[in-house]
Amino acid sequence: MAEFLLVAALLVGATVAAGLVRILRGPSAADRIMAAQLLGTGGIATLLLAGVATANSALGDVALILAVLAAFASVAMARAAPPQEDRGEPRA
Numbered sequence: 481m482a483e484f485l486l487v488a489a490l491l492v493g494a495t496v497a498a499g500l501v502r503i504l505r506g507p508s509a510a511d512r513i514m515a516a517q518l519l520g521t522g523g524i525a526t527l528l529l530a531g532v533a534t535a536n537s538a539l540g541d542v543a544l545i546l547a548v549l550a551a552f553a554s555v556a557m558a559r560a561a562p563p564q565e566d567r568g569e570p571r572a
Contacts, residue, residue, distance in 0.1 A: 481533075482533045482534070483533075485529050485530075485532055485533035486529070486530065486533045486534075488529050489525075489526045489529035489530045489533065492522050492525045492526045492529065493522070493526045495522060496518065496519055496522035496523060496526065499515045499518040499519055499522065500515075500519070502514075502515035502518075503515040503516060503519070509561070513554075513557050513561075516553070516557070517550065517554060520546060520547075520549075520550030520553070521550070523543075523546055524543045524546050524547050524550070527539045527540070527542055527543035527546065528540060528543045531543065
């Protein structure tokens with residue numbers, strides 16, 4: 481079972497690495513922000529999978545710290561984003 485979890489962690493890590501391309505070459509700032517959130521979420525998942533597979537609880541602690549930092553980063557990016565134009569569309 482540990483081998484399966486390590487393979488899953490490697491696959492998640494590979495998708496996170498592919499997301500780095502979107503951060504570097506994203507056509508818009510929104511694409512870059514979403515890719516940064518993907519990196520945070522994928523990093524957390526990779527750490528948790530690796531922690532369970534190796535029975536290392538310290539990796540779970542690092543994943544929790546990364547989750548808190550990712551939440552703060554998303555709030556900071558949302559506050560720093562320029563306001564969008566009002567297109568006259570009704571809001572829901």
